[in-house]
Amino acid sequence: MNTTTNTRNLFLILIGLVYMLAFASLYPQIPGLYGRNGITPVHNTLQQMSQHNKDSSQTAESYFLKQPTLLWFMQMEPHIAMELLCVAGILISFLCMIWQRIRTMPTYFILWLLYLSLYKVGDTFLWFQWDIL
Numbered sequence: 001m002n003t004t005t006n007t008r009n010l011f012l013i014l015i016g017l018v019y020m021l022a023f024a025s026l027y028p029q030i031p032g033l034y035g036r037n038g039i040t041p042v043h044n045t046l047q048q049m050s051q052h053n054k055d056s057s058q059t060a061e062s063y064f065l066k067q068p069t070l071l072w073f074m075q076m077e078p079h080i081a082m083e084l085l086c087v088a089g090i091l092i093s094f095l096c097m098i099w100q101r102i103r104t105m106p107t108y109f110i111l112w113l114l115y116l117s118l119y120k121v122g123d124t125f126l127w128f129q130w131d132i133l
Helices: 003-034 042-052 060-066 078-098 105-121
Strands: none
Touching: 003 078, 003 105, 042 060, 042 078, 042 105, 078 105
């Protein structure tokens, strides 16, 4: 392998590690922060977003275009959907670290979209500069 390939692989492995740590650190905090009885329930946040974004079409797609989070499409309790997104992010980022074949742009786009979905509803607890991936 040449130096460019080694550098690229190391960089992508470390990006995978950063995503894995971000998802893994958020996962255990979801019930206390965003659960039904959490500090800022995500259910209320989504309701406020949908009230703020009222227009003629009230579909998940129209909400997604205004507030991009995959939670609009998931037909389950929002805090459970957040946990599912975290688990998916942990698994995908771990696979990026160990399997060179999936270190591609679509995979990292999926990781970014998963984290963006959590960040958009994360409210005060994800507004710090180190939370913006």
